[in-house]
Amino acid sequence: MKSPDTLLDTTARKVLRRLVPFLVLCYATSYLNRVNIGFAKLDMLGDLSFSETVFGLGAGLFFVGYFLFEVPSNMLLHRFGANRWIARIMISWGVLSAGFAFVDSAQWFYVLRFLLGIAEAGFYPGVIFYLSYWVPSAYRGRAIALMMSAIPLSAIVGNPLSGWIMDGMQDVAGLEGWKWMFILEAVPAVLMGVAVLFYLDNSIAAAKWLSQSEKTALEAEMARERATQMRGVEDGLSAFKDPRIWLMSLIYFCFVMGQYGLTFWMPTLIKAVGVTGNLKIGALSAVPFIVTLIAMNLLGRSADRRRERRWHLIAPALVGAVGFSLVPIVPGIGLAIVALSLAAGGAISCAPLFWSLPTAFVSGVAAAVGIAVINSVGNLAGFAAPYMIGVITDATGSAEFGMYVIGGGLVVGALGVWLTSARMVNR
DSSP: OOOHHHHHHHHHHHHHHHHHHHHHHHHHHHHHHHHTHHHHHHHHHHHHTOOHHHHHHHHHHHHHHHHHHHHHHHHHHHHHOHHHHHHHHHHHHHHHHHGGGGOOSHHHHHHHHHHHHHHHTTHHHHHHHHHHTTSOHHHHHHHHHHHTTHHHHHHHHHHHHHHHHHHHTTTBTTBOHHHHHHHHHHHHHHHHHHHHHHHOOSSSTTOTTSOHHHHHHHHHHHHHHHHHSOOSOOSHHHHTTOHHHHHHHHHHHHHHHHHHHHHHHHHHHHHHTTOOSHHHHHHHHHHHHHHHHHHHHHHHHHHHHHTOOHHHHHHHHHHHHHHHHHTTTOOHHHHHHHHHHHHHHHHHHHHHHHTTTGGGTOOHHHHHHHHHHHHHHHTTHHHHHHHHHHHHHHHHSOSHHHHHHHHHHHHHHHHHHHTSOHHHHOO
16 A cells, blocks of 8 residues: 555656646647747748838737736636636637738738737636646646746747748748748647647546546645645735735746747847858757756756755846847857857746746635736736837847847846745745
8 A cells, every 4th residue: 555645746747747748739839829920020021021110019919918818818717627718729829820821911910919819818827727736836846847848849849840831831822931831830729729628637536547546645635735825815806916926927027028039039130140041040049949948847856856946046047137148249150059048048947937936825716817917917028028129120220239128137037036935935
């Protein structure tokens, strides 16, 4: 007979094996459809006569729709269940993403980006909320880090794929390569959305792949954690009044600035140092994300093992700030890739580690609302960063100042983490 602790450990690992790889595929599909506009930019701007400001505004409008509809979306997920709501999200964003192949004006570009944000709103915080009901806190850092491996994985696979589609499908059936990219990369979202309906269970009790003893051990542990969580946020409405929620929102805003400032402009930054050919740009832009994939998982495991969250966030944020500061000044493609790797490995690694902070002090419906508030406010940086860089690039002919601003934002985020109580989050 296994001891309760051994049974819980075995069950937690079983849950990770069952849920995390599937959610990684879902999130990789989400992230690819969200940021492949950065690759389309290489040819799309010339074909449609868009300025950098038009592109930056359109790229950022995704996050306005995301902000406005994320809290309602997450509350509906809590009401209707994860599988049906996440499936709806994925199928609708897949259809809208394919629609970018038919954009012929700045106005339609803006409308579709805004609608895509509405369609995808609630997916990421919904998944974080879902994991908080299945994964004990001692395993949550590595679970979220593994799931967020989807960000670098989508770039490692998606960037060369996008470059290959754009070069290889040019003028097939009379369509430009970037249009084929949007169409072909939207298909997995729809297929994965259908798969969600059959794969994700809405509760531990409904999981046929767990034995009754495993269900009992896991449910008891999750109930124990909910009972010991700080009760400063007890319901959905009070989540808006809790200062900790707004501090978390500020910290996340700073980290997201780094994440999207980089992912939307990475192909352009690499092209600017003299690299030609979409496939070659895609292959080189995958390198910083390989570094990121390794860094985020090492940091996630270390944070769980040491039960320490704050310095595991502060250190990569400061490394990312150094990388962004170096990007505009280093000469040559080799050093540029090193600087971009520091920026990506630092900034993007912050996201999975960050979510161990708010999930340590909210539970129940407050978790659904609080996580959505943090994510929606934080993701407004996804509007601010690309629009700011676009305006600066048009005004100065260079994205240099924008890189410095983003680096400064990461420093502010690190300071916010330092001000967070260690007792509250190191669990």
